[in-house]
Amino acid sequence: MADNLLCDLCGLKIGAQVWTLRLPTQEIRFCCEGCKGIYQMLNNFDGTEPPPVSGATSSEGEK
Numbered sequence: 361m362a363d364n365l366l367c368d369l370c371g372l373k374i375g376a377q378v379w380t381l382r383l384p385t386q387e388i389r390f391c392c393e394g395c396k397g398i399y400q401m402l403n404n405f406d407g408t409e410p411p412p413v414s415g416a417t418s419s420e421g422e423k
């Protein structure tokens with residue numbers, strides 16, 4: 361089992377998959393790629409491709 365990691369964006373508990381964002385001063389952890397992307401957008405990080413701006417919402421993966 362992982363530690364009690366909490367997403368730095370939404371505050372949810374992080375599961376097996378941890379998304380990390382390395383900053384010069386610290387390392388931030390997220391529960392999903394979406395949270396990481398949002399954080400990057402909010403802080404204007406450009407380490408990866410910016411997500412396309414559209415009305416697309418993730419509707420898959422739900423069961």
Ligand SMILES: [Zn+2]
Nearest residue numbers: 367370391395
């Ligand atoms: Zn999150």
